[in-house]
Amino acid sequence: MRLLAALIALLITFPAWADCPLDLGRGTGIVIFSSHYLIAFRPEPLRIEVGEPFSLLFNVCTKNDKPAELVAIDAQMPEHKHGMNYRPTIVSLGDGRYRVDGMVFHMPGTWELAIDVRAGEESERLSHELVVK
C-alpha cells in the first residue's frame, strides 16, 4: 500500500511517468526513483539464491519522457566491500526495457546494486539494497 501511495504521489508530481510501464510481468517488481529517473526491475527467477546465476529485467524512464539508457550495473556487499565475481551483460529490449544476465551473489547478506543510467548527456547512479539468505 505504501509503495502504491508513493507511486501515485510520484505520478501526480511527474505526469510523464504515467507513461512509464512498470509492469515487468509476473505482477511483481521493485521501483526506485530519483528526481530524473524512474526504474522498475525484477529478478528472474524471482527468488535470488546464493551462488546461483540470475537475470534482472529493467524498465528505465525519465521525468521528462526523454529516452533513457541503462549503461552499467554492478553489485557489492557494503559490509565487506567486495563485488561480484561475475561481470553482467546488458541487452536492450527496446522502449527503455533491458535484460541483465550473468548476475551471481555468491554470499548471503546485503548486496547493493549500482545502476548507472543515462538520458542524453545526463547520467546518474541509482542504488538499491537486496538481501539474500
Place this chain on the structure above:
Amino acid sequence: MALAASAVAQTPLQWSEDEVRAIARHGPWPPTAPRDPSNRVAGSANAIVLGEHLFNEPRLSADGAMSCATCHVAGRDWGDGRAKAVGRAELDRRTPSLWNVGLAHWFGWDGAGDSLWSQSIRPILDPREMAGDAGRVAGLLREDKALACGYERAFGHKPGGDDEKLLVDAAKALAAFQATLISPRTPFDAFRDAVVAGDREAMARYPLAAQRGLKIFIDAKCSACHFGPRLTNGEFGDVGIPFFTRPGEVDSGRLDGLGKLANSTFNLLGKYNDDASGASALRTRHVQRLHSNFGEFRVPSLRQSGSGPFMHNGHLATLEDVVKHYSEVNPERLHSDAIPLVRPLALSADQSADLVAFLRTLSADVPSRPAPPLLCP
C-alpha cells in the same frame, strides 16, 4: 546423580529463529543431484560403469603406472592423505577430495576447470601427473576389447577416429562416474533435520560439544563461504594461507586459474560442450578476472573432509590446526579495508575443541567400495 547428569547432558541447547534458519540452510542431505547438460552421458548407467573402469585404468598414463585412483583413493575419502599430491613429481597443491564433486561449478583449487569432464582431462595430460595424451587414450578405447565395448554401450556407437574427441568422451565417462560420489548422511544431518522438524528428542542425540561448536560456526559467520548443503559456496577466497611455493615463487591461485580457463580448448565455450542451449556456459561467459583473485583458492566443502592434511596446499595437518588458524589468523595478511570475511576468532581451548567436535560431525563412516561391475559381461 548419574541419571540427573545424563538427563542434563541430553538437553539440547536453545536455538533462536535465526540460528534455526542458518542450520536449515545446510541441508537437506543428500541433495537432488543435477545432471550436467554439458555432458551428454551424465547420469547414464553405462557411462558410469565405463567411467569407473577408466578411473582405475593405469594405461591412461604415459608409463602405465598411474591412474586417477592412484591419488583419489576411495578409502581415503577420494584423496591421498598427503599434504601435496605426488605424480611423476611432487605438486604444489593437495589432492582434493572427489566427494560431491558433481555438485560443483568450478573445479580444481584454482577453478581452471568449468566442468567435471574438462577437469578430468587435466591430470591425464599434465606431464607432472599422468603425462598421457589424446592418442594414448583414444588408442586404448579403440583397441582394448572390453573398453571398446564399454564405450559403444555408453555412447551408442563404436569409438571413432578423432583422438581428441575420444579423449573428451573418456573424460565425460569419468565425470559421469565421479558425479555419483555423494558423501553419506552424517550426525549433523540427523540433527539438522531434527531442528527443522522441532524434534527435541532427536536433537538431544547430537553431542553437546558439537552443538556448542555449531553455535560458534554460525556466530563467526563461517557459512558466508561454507554455505548451503555442501558447506561451500563453490567460489574462492584468500584465508591467509601462505602462497609461496618455494623461495621467489608463488601460487597465484584463482588469478592463474582464470587465465588457464580462458585458454582451454575444453572450456564450456568450446565445441565439446554438449549443451546446445549455452546455459551451462553462463558462469564461464560472465566470470571476471580481478586483481583480488591473486592468492584465492576454492572454498572446500566441509563434508567428509577426511583426516587431513587440510587447505589447498596441505599447510595445516589436523582439524585442530585449522581451527587454530582461524582463531589466530593475522588480519594484516588479508589486506581488507572493510569488515574482513576472515578475522581472528580468538577462541578459548574449550571453544576450539567444540568447533572441532562440530566439524567432525560433518563426516560419517563409509562402507568399503565393491569392485565395479564388468563392462560387457
